[in-house]
Amino acid sequence: MSRGPSSLAITLRAFPTLLRVGFADAVAYRAEMVVWMLTTTMPLVNLALWHTAAAGGPIAGFGQTQLTAYFLASFIVRQLTGCWVVWEMNFEIRTGRLSQRLLRPVSPLAGYMAENLAALPLRVLLSLPMALVLAFVVGGREFSHDPAIWLMVVLALCLAWLIIFFSMAILGTLALYLESSSSLWFMWQGLFFAFSGYLFPLPFLEAHAPRLFHALHGLPFYYQSGFPLELMLGRHDRAAALHYLGIEACWALGLGLLLAVVWRAGVKRWNAYGA
Amino acid sequence: MRRYARLFALQLRTSLQTGLQYRWDFVVEGLTGLLFALLGLLPLWVFKRNGAAVPGWGFPEMLVVVGWFTLLKGLIDGAVNPSLIVVVDHIRRGTLDFVLLKPADAQFLVSTGKFEPWRVLDVLVGVAICGSGFVLLGRWPGALDLAGALLLLVSAALVLYSTWILVVSAAFWVVRLDNLAYLFMSIFDFARWPVTVFRGAVRFAFTFIIPLALMTTYPSMALLGTLRPATGALAVAGALGYAAVARLVWRRAIARYTSASS
Incomplete structure (x- = not known):
């Protein structure tokens, strides 16, 4: 990280x-990626429960069709925002391979970021079948018709990707301090499951736990899943969407800065090991 | 027999020591297990507060199913899945030879390769969730119901173990599938709710093809005393048949294994 003023220029030049x-790596392991996608069963598990539950009438404004739209779209969002950097960092720190990365003139963080970003085109391609199912089962009715909202959906998804990547990389960096941080990641993941709208749309909480409901809008988890989904379904008007987008941008920025700090201090420790 | 008991204890101790190597991770892992088990209850709570219902299943009955699910998940995560990951790795790197050469039954060694001691917590939490369901109901299962549920637990374990054997056998054919174990786990997630939340073809599949109903719904019904004895008997017979098929496939797979170098 302390390679003088030109390090940013080098990184930018090397990034493509x-x-x-x-991308070549992702294509080479495409079969594995398909299996990974198939492990994303949680949205379907929860769709089954809530679809049955809404048979008697909509819950918090979510009817059966809208719940189908919500959870099928949730599957796609999960594919588009998926990263695995925490596993790679844990592995490379444990086996000492991080040293090789540190020798390169490009920051290892940029390398990780490029690897995770490069899988996106393939992930989009593999998500198409689910998008077709979504279009066939639900159609356009349940979704927002405002182009401005869809522009914000794209922005929200990009920021969601950044939030996920940064928080994963922060937890991965913690392996420099704790030998292995995969359990910490699981804990973070548990919080994500519970509080992001991944298991149930957060508006289900509004009437019964209003304080929790409002508090969750201040945490990063909501922006990783629930917020982009609610935007797509047209549940926020432009003003509210902008407000939440602002909070999301703050989280992305804050986590990025935190990553830079934690990484810098962590790499110094790594050097101190003599590795 | 005593030799195998000693071997089993040894394998268990090795796993514990390996886990303790990463001290921080070990502590956090215990806490995470608890957190996950409790977070599993959150959707159920939201479900109840929103006045939602699944036909034939009240809130306490749902608690029994979720408790049973947590218990079984603890068993899988603690005793089944870790070994699975180890074997798939052995097959890929060709080190399964060393296991086959050892003077003990290969299937035994392979099935006890690794344990996650912390998952005992999940089993306890699962029992507690089941128990709280019955507290809400204000009654306890009779001795006969309990016996039926235990019989079905054994059947469920048999089905899980057979599925495990099938997955390992598949690894002989398609070697590069490190994530098979995760796929296995994520399909099991569908057993979280009573099988009645699924309809049509999906319910058929989860009852007969991937017998998830047998694993959580039927044992819970047995505990609640709502399972017809005939259904229970059929479920046990089905589990036995499934195990026989798995054993057959395993035999053929191991006969095919030619190690990585030859």
Whole structure:
């Protein structure tokens, strides 16, 4: 990180190549990626429960069709925002491979980022079948018709990707301090499951636990899943959407800064090991 | 037999020591297990507060199913899945030879390769969730119901173990599938709710093809005393048949294994 003023320029120049290498990697392991996608069963598990539950009438404004739209779209959002950097960092720190990365003139963080970004085109492609199912089962009725909202959906998804990547990389960096941080990641993941709208749309909480409901809008988890989904379904008007987008941007920025700090201090420790 | 008991204890101790190597991770892992088990209850609470219902299943009955699910998940995560990951790795790197050469039954060694001691917590939490369901109901299962549920637990374990054997056998054919174990786990997640939340073809599949109903719904019904004895008997017979098929496939798979170098 302390390679003088030109390190940013080097990184920028190397980034397209890193992306190409990452894309080739993703294509090479495409079968594994399909299996990984198939492990995303949680949205369908929860769709089954809530679809049955809404048979008697909509819950918090979510009817059966809208719940189907919500959870099928949730599957796609999960594919588009998926990262695995925490596993890679844990592995490379445990086996000492991080040293090789540190020798390169490009920051390892940029390398990780390129690898995770480069899988996106393939992930989009593999999400198409689910999008077709969504279009066939639900159609356009349940979704927002405002182009401005859809622009914000794209922005919200990009920021969601950043939030997920940064929080994963922060927890991965903690392996420099704790030898292994995969359990910490699982804990974070548990909080994400519970509080992001991944298991149930957060508006289900509004009437019964209003304080929790409002508090959750201040945490990063909501922006990783629930917020983009609610935007797509047209549940926020433009003003409210902008407000939440602002909070989301703050989280992305804050986590990015935190990552820079934690990483810098962590790499110093790594050097101190003599590795 | 005593030799195998000693071997089992040894395998268990090795797993514990390996886990303790990463001290921080070990502590956090225990806490995470508890957190996850409790978070599993959150959707159920939201479900109840929103006045939602699944036909034939009240809130206490749902608690029994979720408790049973947590218990079984603890069993899988603690005793089944870790070994699965180890074997798939052995097959890929060709080190399964070393296991086959050892002077003990290969299937035994392979099935006890690794344990996650912390998952005992999940089992306890699962029992507690089941128990709280019955507290809400204000009654306890009779001795006969309990016996039926235990019989079904054994059947469920048999089905799980057979599925495990099938997955390991598949790894002989398609070697590069490190994530098979995760796929297995994520399909099991569908057993979280009573099988009645699924309809049509999906319910058929989860009852007969991937017998998830047998794993959580039927044992819970047995505990609640709502399972017809005939259904229970059929479920047990089905589990036995499934196990026989798995054993057959395993035999053929191991006969095919030619190690990585030859």
